[in-house]
Structure formats: structure tokens, C-alpha cells
Amino acid sequence: MMTVNVNRHFFKKYFNMLLIAVALIFASSAAVVLADQNKIEVKASIVNVRTGPGLAYDVLDKVKSGTQLDIMGEKNGWYQVRLNMDKIGWVASWLVDNTEIGLNTSHQVAKLNTSNVPIYQQADANSTVLGTGSVNASVTVLYTTNGWTQIKYNQSVGWVRSTQLNVSSASTTQAQSAASTSDSGQTVTMLTTNQDDTKLRSTPNANGTIVTVLSNDTPLTYIKTSGQWYQAKTSTGQTGYVANWVVTKRDVNTAPIVKPTSLSKATIVLDPGHGGSDSGAVSASGKFEKTYTLKVVEMVAAKLREAGANVVLTRSTDTTVDLAKRPKIANSINADAFVSFHFDSTQTNNDASGITTYYYNTKKDSALAKTMSQNLSRLPLPNKGTMYGNFQVLRDNDRPAILMELGYINTAKDFKAISSEQYQEAVAEAVYKGLNQYFQ
Ligand SMILES: [Zn+2]
Structure with missing residues (x-):
């Protein structure tokens, strides 16, 4: 159980499973693409709809036989669909039709190129290790993102670093053509x-x-x-x-920015500043910025999800995430908004107080910054308004993006607020209201 496809018994079992899956798809066809190509109809009894284009994403909803779904987009062999109540989710194309796309994306095979390759639960070296794979073990590639590759593992999925895989030349061609199809006109x-x-x-x-x-x-x-x-x-x-x-x-x-008209139609990336080995700014009492950014983001995420928004976090635990990777997440899913959470600091303690909302690109970001800043003015700390900020998470972001400094962590008065649940809750409510107002 700790290796991938290394013994014949496992391979045989796996192959049988695959045959059954293929047979099921051809027998009943989980869903069909309707003539106008903008809708699919679910034919299988139940199909999972996930929060993102990959099996590792949470199941958002399940749809039953006969349900018709509007197709909004396509990425890496997954369809983005609109559900009832205007929720947005993703279904695997190989579950909804039996054309080449599905077969290509579900049959890329790669070999592990080192021994004892760790297989993780998520695309994150700090996540649970499900097992290890031995050198030359074959794996089925499902999805690649930011240096990580999602593979079939036992009866589920796992992640390995893409550098530890050699994709065979035949499937590389497929992978490239699949990528260029889904990315055409997008980048x-x-x-x-x-x-x-x-x-x-x-x-x-x-x-x-x-x-x-x-x-x-x-x-x-x-x-x-x-x-x-x-x-x-x-x-x-x-x-x-x-x-x-x-x-x-x-x-x-270059995907056009079309602002959804309600929160429930929006995909929002929340970015808790710092994390892991990067603690961020430090309070006079030695408390870290990274702790409070994550706390507040968790509260905001809960409120947005309750309103039906599709929420993606750049980190959900105390892990190190590259600055470069954060805006890439927003770009790769065509997010409707990217909101980064920080707490400010100054060289000397107790030197400054208040909240600032930063934008980088006037055309793309300032409407969101303005609306957000108005809503942050209800907080007990002074509101310093909006300001241009040359931050990488904004600069490399192609989607509407802002960065908020929600008080000075090394100013006693501000820290008293920042460390209180009451203020954190008030921030979460204000950010929620700001986004709600923006998406109208
Ligand atoms: Zn910060």
C-alpha cells in the first residue's frame, strides 16, 4: 500500500478497476454534451461537482441524472458549470462525455524518476504523506499545477513534485496540446x-x-x-x-474581467499574508502577523462560503507559500477578486496606527480598493484610505486585487484590537460587506 503500481497484483486490480470505469462510461455515459455545446446533461445517477478543476478539490454538490448544467469554461479537462442557486463548480469532462479530450487527460502516464518519492495528500510538502513510490513506477497523471502533479493513487488521488516525474514523449505531446487548447486566448x-x-x-x-x-x-x-x-x-x-x-x-x-453580479457567482482568492518560516511582522510581546492573517481569513472565508461564493485560500495552515505562487493562483482560476490580508509595522513601536487598502493597477483594482476601504471605515482603528502599492501579489496579479494592512501590530492600541476576537470578527464582517457591495 505504500508504493505505486509496483506489484503485479496491484496493477491487475488497478487495470480491472479502469476497465470497469471505462465500461461504465461507455454503457451509460455519465452525461452528454448537448447540441448547443453550452450545456451538458447528467445521465449517470450521480456526478460530483467540485470547487476546482481537479479531484483534490472538495465536493461542492452532487447532481442527479437529468440535470442540465450551463458550461462556463473549460480547464485541464474539467468543465466549469453553473448550478442551481448560481453556485459555480467543476465536473470532470471524462465523466460527462467520451470524446478525445476525456481520454487524453485521463490517460497520461508518467514514471517516477527517483526512489522513495513521497506522495502527498495535497500539492504541499507539509500535507500528509500517503505513501511513497519507487523508481520507474508508472503513474496516471490527472492534473499539473505550480510544480505539482496530481496522480491516481490507490483508489483515490495524491500529489508528487512534478520534478520527480518523467512524462513519456507520447503523452507529453498530448499534455502540451491539451494545455494549448485550454489556454488559447487566455495567456x-x-x-x-x-x-x-x-x-x-x-x-x-x-x-x-x-x-x-x-x-x-x-x-x-x-x-x-x-x-x-x-x-x-x-x-x-x-x-x-x-x-x-x-x-x-x-x-x-488575458481572460476578460467580467464582474459577476452577485457574491454567489464569484470566485474569490483570500491570501493570508506570510506563513510557515515567514512570520511577518512581530508585536511588542512577540506575537506573529502570520497567525492573525490566517485567523481573519478563516472568518471571512466562512461568511463568503455561506453566501455561496467559490472561495480559494492561498494557504489554510501555517505553511510557507512563495510570494510568486499567490497571484498565480488567482490568475490560473480567473478569480473575480484577490484579497490579501496583512498587519503593518514600523521600525519603532507605537509609531503609527490605522488601516490602509493598497491597489497596483488603477483600471483593474481601484474600484475594489475603494469599495473595500469604505467598508473598513466602520472599524475602530483610523482608516487611512486607499493607496498605490507596488507589492508582488498585486503586481503579478491579472485579476482585480487588493492588499489590506489592517492595523499596526507593534502599536499597543492597534495590537489590542488585532489580537481580540471582537476586532477580527468586525474585520471579517467589513470585508464580507465590501465584497458583497463590490459584486452588485
Ligand atoms: Zn505582512
């Missing part, structure tokens, strides 16, 4: 200049004629890589080469 690779006087040249070297000179923070559309240079296009259509050390390359989510 574009952009470059941003890191300094003033950045030269765009006619050839990929320092001797090339200068096409134009760009100022810091200028966006360019990436075309291709040529040695240490990128070919790129400016917003005015000029094409040339720029050195890779003076720009930052990033995939940008």
Missing part, C-alpha cells in the same frame, strides 16, 4: 522593462541599430528567444530585440 507572454534607457535593437546583440529607447516599466509583447535576447513588439507595433537581463518575462492572463 500571452509579456516582457516588462526593468530600467530606463532600455534599448530595442534591430538584431539580437549590443551592436544592433537602436529601433527605440524604452523607459522603465514598459510592457512589450514577447515574440521569441534568440540566445540571451528576446524578440519583442512595442504597443505601437515596433519590433526588435531586447537583452533578457533588462526585462522580466511573464505569462499574462
Whole structure:
């Protein structure tokens, strides 16, 4: 039970299981895609609807035979669907039709490339280890995200680090084509200049004629890589080469931002600042910022979920999560809002007090920042309003995003509030109301 497909008995059992599953799909077809392609109809007695596009996500609801669901989107072989009461969830496409998509995504096979590969319950090295896999053991790949791969494990699923897997060449092609289909029209690779006087040249070297000179923070559309240079296009259509050390390359989510008209239709990412080895700011009495950000986020999440929103947390335990990974979560699920929770601090204790709401992109973020800040003004600490903030979780975010500093943790008066359940509850209520007002 602690290894993957290593003995024949297990493999045979697994294979039989697969045959039964395939037979069931072909016999009854769990659901069919209707002619207009925007709806699916459930034919099996029951199909699970999950909170995200993968088997590791919680079951949000179950739908019965005959139910018709609106398809809103598709990602990695999963359909995003709208349920009654306007809840939004995901169903596996291989359970709702029997076309190529389903077969491709459910049959990618990879081999573990080291011995004793830990298989985790979640895409997180701090989560429970379900078992280990031995070198060259075959696994079925279900879903890949942020350096983690979800695999079939025993009768359920588990996660391994993607670096510990070799996907065979045949299935790599499938994986790539699947990815490009689901991502088409969703992401574009952009470059941003890191300094003033950045030269765009006619050839990929320092001797090339200068096409134009760009100022810091200028966006360019990436075309291709040529040695240490990128070919790129400016917003005015000029094409040339720029050195890779003076720009930052990033995939940008270009999915249109269409604001849902109620909380129950919204997907919201809540980001409890810091965590794990990163404690954040520290109070005069030695208490950590990371503890209070998570507490408040748990309260906000409960309120939003009760209102039917699809809520995703960047962390739900005291674990270290890379700053880069946090906005990626919002981008990858086309979140309707990303809200980051922090508590401020100053060099010297008792130097400042109050709440600030930060945004990065005026066009994309400031409506959310403004609405939120208005709602935070009901809190007992002074409200300093909204402000531009160049934070990575906002800067790398393609979705509407804000970061709140909800009081100064090393100011006695503010900390008294921050550490009280009454204030935490009041913050949660204000954030809930702010989001509720924003999605109207
Ligand atoms: Zn912080």
C-alpha cells in the first residue's frame, strides 16, 4: 500500500478497476454534451461537482441524472458549470462525455524518476504523506499545477513534485496540446522593462541599430528567444530585440474581467499574508502577523462560503507559500477578486496606527480598493484610505486585487484590537460587506 503500481497484483486490480470505469462510461455515459455545446446533461445517477478543476478539490454538490448544467469554461479537462442557486463548480469532462479530450487527460502516464518519492495528500510538502513510490513506477497523471502533479493513487488521488516525474514523449505531446487548447486566448507572454534607457535593437546583440529607447516599466509583447535576447513588439507595433537581463518575462492572463453580479457567482482568492518560516511582522510581546492573517481569513472565508461564493485560500495552515505562487493562483482560476490580508509595522513601536487598502493597477483594482476601504471605515482603528502599492501579489496579479494592512501590530492600541476576537470578527464582517457591495 505504500508504493505505486509496483506489484503485479496491484496493477491487475488497478487495470480491472479502469476497465470497469471505462465500461461504465461507455454503457451509460455519465452525461452528454448537448447540441448547443453550452450545456451538458447528467445521465449517470450521480456526478460530483467540485470547487476546482481537479479531484483534490472538495465536493461542492452532487447532481442527479437529468440535470442540465450551463458550461462556463473549460480547464485541464474539467468543465466549469453553473448550478442551481448560481453556485459555480467543476465536473470532470471524462465523466460527462467520451470524446478525445476525456481520454487524453485521463490517460497520461508518467514514471517516477527517483526512489522513495513521497506522495502527498495535497500539492504541499507539509500535507500528509500517503505513501511513497519507487523508481520507474508508472503513474496516471490527472492534473499539473505550480510544480505539482496530481496522480491516481490507490483508489483515490495524491500529489508528487512534478520534478520527480518523467512524462513519456507520447503523452507529453498530448499534455502540451491539451494545455494549448485550454489556454488559447487566455495567456500571452509579456516582457516588462526593468530600467530606463532600455534599448530595442534591430538584431539580437549590443551592436544592433537602436529601433527605440524604452523607459522603465514598459510592457512589450514577447515574440521569441534568440540566445540571451528576446524578440519583442512595442504597443505601437515596433519590433526588435531586447537583452533578457533588462526585462522580466511573464505569462499574462488575458481572460476578460467580467464582474459577476452577485457574491454567489464569484470566485474569490483570500491570501493570508506570510506563513510557515515567514512570520511577518512581530508585536511588542512577540506575537506573529502570520497567525492573525490566517485567523481573519478563516472568518471571512466562512461568511463568503455561506453566501455561496467559490472561495480559494492561498494557504489554510501555517505553511510557507512563495510570494510568486499567490497571484498565480488567482490568475490560473480567473478569480473575480484577490484579497490579501496583512498587519503593518514600523521600525519603532507605537509609531503609527490605522488601516490602509493598497491597489497596483488603477483600471483593474481601484474600484475594489475603494469599495473595500469604505467598508473598513466602520472599524475602530483610523482608516487611512486607499493607496498605490507596488507589492508582488498585486503586481503579478491579472485579476482585480487588493492588499489590506489592517492595523499596526507593534502599536499597543492597534495590537489590542488585532489580537481580540471582537476586532477580527468586525474585520471579517467589513470585508464580507465590501465584497458583497463590490459584486452588485
Ligand atoms: Zn505582512
